[in-house]
Amino acid sequence: KAGVTQTPRYLIKTRGQQVTLSCSPISGHRSVSWYQQTPGQGLQFLFEYFSETQRNKGNFPGRFSGRQFSNSRSEMNVSTLELGDSALYLCASSLNGVPYEQYFGPGTRLTVT
Amino acid sequence: AQSVTQLDSHVSVSEGTPVLLRCNYSSSYSPSLFWYVQHPNKGLQLLLKYTSAATLVKGINGFEAEFKKSETSFHLTKPSAHMSDAAEYFCVVSDRSGTYKYIFGTGTRLKVLA
Numbered sequence: 001k002a003g004v005t006q007t008p009r010y011l012i013k014t015r016g017q018q019v020t021l022s023c024s025p026i027s028g029h030r031s032v033s034w035y036q037q038t039p040g041q042g043l044q045f046l047f048e049y050f051s052e053t054q055r056n057k058g059n060f061p062g063r064f065s066g067r068q069f070s071n072s073r074s075e076m077n078v079s080t081l082e083l084g085d086s087a088l089y090l091c092a093s094s095l096n097g098v099p100y101e102q103y104f105g106p107g108t109r110l111t112v113t
Numbered sequence: 114a115q116s117v118t119q120l121d122s123h124v125s126v127s128e129g130t131p132v133l134l135r136c137n138y139s140s141s142y143s144p145s146l147f148w149y150v151q152h153p154n155k156g157l158q159l160l161l162k163y164t165s166a167a168t169l170v171k172g173i174n175g176f177e178a179e180f181k182k183s184e185t186s187f188h189l190t191k192p193s194a195h196m197s198d199a200a201e202y203f204c205v206v207s208d209r210s211g212t213y214k215y216i217f218g219t220g221t222r223l224k225v226l227a
Contacts, residue, residue, distance in 0.1 A: 004156075033215070043203070043217045056214055090156055098213040099145035099164060104156035 004105035018079040025093030032074040119218035132191040136204035147205040
């Protein structure tokens, strides 16, 4: 089976712009989670989608949003980018979410200038 | 509530010597426990998982972990370190306590000395 894919892999944006990241989960997986990883804050949970519904949400401002499509592909959007949004954004797919294991994509490296 | 503590932020070992990365967890319900490895600028790779079957779990690349309920621990071990094991390792707990979240440890950076 193909693994989790994320596009684009690298992105450079300017402060104030918005960005959309995409994640294609492993075939048959219904849960997709998003994480932000930075050197200072480590891995932080953004949200989880299951069968097109947001099931869990982390402590991030409303500028961070996401959605999941009927084919389980997911997108994450960040509006009004700030310098602090520079991070590695990781997507993970799981058969059904907790308590099953997650499989991670390679990540999207976002740099905000 | 769930929580996970990785007791060492950095561990250094010599190549060919054993590796021990420590993880303690807290969970009100029967937990699922995972270890992931992350090499620089890469995503996380699943090393092994415990989901209430055998308490000694074998994973990829020679790693294994033992679930000890009495000690609430899930330490990761490998008999002989290889240079390619140098990476960051994350212990993760999840359970059906209602939040249905994965809780990540803060990570342990493993350095392997030649």
